[in-house]
Amino acid sequence: MRKFALPVLLSAMLAATAGATEPPADLVAEARGLAKTYVTELEGALLAAIEEGGAPHAIDVCGAEAPGIATAISTKSGWAVGRTALRVRNPRNAPSPQERAVLMRFLERTAADEDLKKMEYAAVVDTGGRKYLHYMKAIPTGQICLKCHGSDVDPETMRAIRARYPADAATGFELGALRGAFTFVRPLD
Numbered sequence: 001m002r003k004f005a006l007p008v009l010l011s012a013m014l015a016a017t018a019g020a021t022e023p024p025a026d027l028v029a030e031a032r033g034l035a036k037t038y039v040t041e042l043e044g045a046l047l048a049a050i051e052e053g054g055a056p057h058a059i060d061v062c063g064a065e066a067p068g069i070a071t072a073i074s075t076k077s078g079w080a081v082g083r084t085a086l087r088v089r090n091p092r093n094a095p096s097p098q099e100r101a102v103l104m105r106f107l108e109r110t111a112a113d114e115d116l117k118k119m120e121y122a123a124v125v126d127t128g129g130r131k132y133l134h135y136m137k138a139i140p141t142g143q144i145c146l147k148c149h150g151s152d153v154d155p156e157t158m159r160a161i162r163a164r165y166p167a168d169a170a171t172g173f174e175l176g177a178l179r180g181a182f183t184f185v186r187p188l189d
């Protein structure tokens with residue numbers, strides 16, 4: 001279980017002024033490590049599922065296991081953990097205004113030739129008299145992701161996606177393009 005609701009926190013943050021405080025380096029490093037754990041576990045689960053039953057079967061992995069992995073990381077670490085993007089498959093992953101602004105900035109940084117693989121954002125945000133650390137890590141579109149997020153998704157996979165996600169907007173991504181971001185929040189006490 002999440003200790004606090006990420007979307008609620010993030011919308012509260014928009015109303016708040018971003019503090020001038022530097023984000024604590026140790027906590028930023030911790031978030032970076034958690035993002036790495038998330039990637040490793042998710043990609044491992046995806047690859048295994050695709051090998052086992054093909055892409056349609058693996059839809060359940062990106063769909064059901066990703067939130068499960070996020071919850072496990074959240075419970076263990078005390079950070080609220082999520083995935084978001086400018087174009088989402090699941091409306092529940094839609095970005096808050098704060099997250100959208102960071103994602104737009106990621107696109108600008110990509111256009112300025114910054115390496116997406118290392119792209120991140122960290123800020124201390126002051127809201128309701130409490131300080132929070134917000135960390136985001138860019139997610140590039142890898143080869144395997146194209147099976148379900150590319151421009152040429154096979155019809156059987158596409159049918160399975162549409163059946164479960166009628167509002168899907170998460171196809172048409174190119175290899176190496178910004179797919180989305182991991183987003184992490186924790187209170188600073």
Ligand code: HEC
Pocket residue numbers: 043046055056057058059060062063064066067083084085087088089090091093139140141142144145146147148149170179180181
């Ligand atoms: C087998 C199909 C499949 C593959 C392969 C796949 N995804 Fe997904 N992806 C999905 C589904 C289904 C969702 C919706 C998850 C949910 O319900 O939260 C999703 C959601 C996401 C989201 C959250 C935002 C949103 O659109 O809802 C991100 C980010 C994402 N995928 C990135 C990736 C990346 C990066 C890869 C490659 C490493 C990848 N996906 C590979 C099916 C897939």
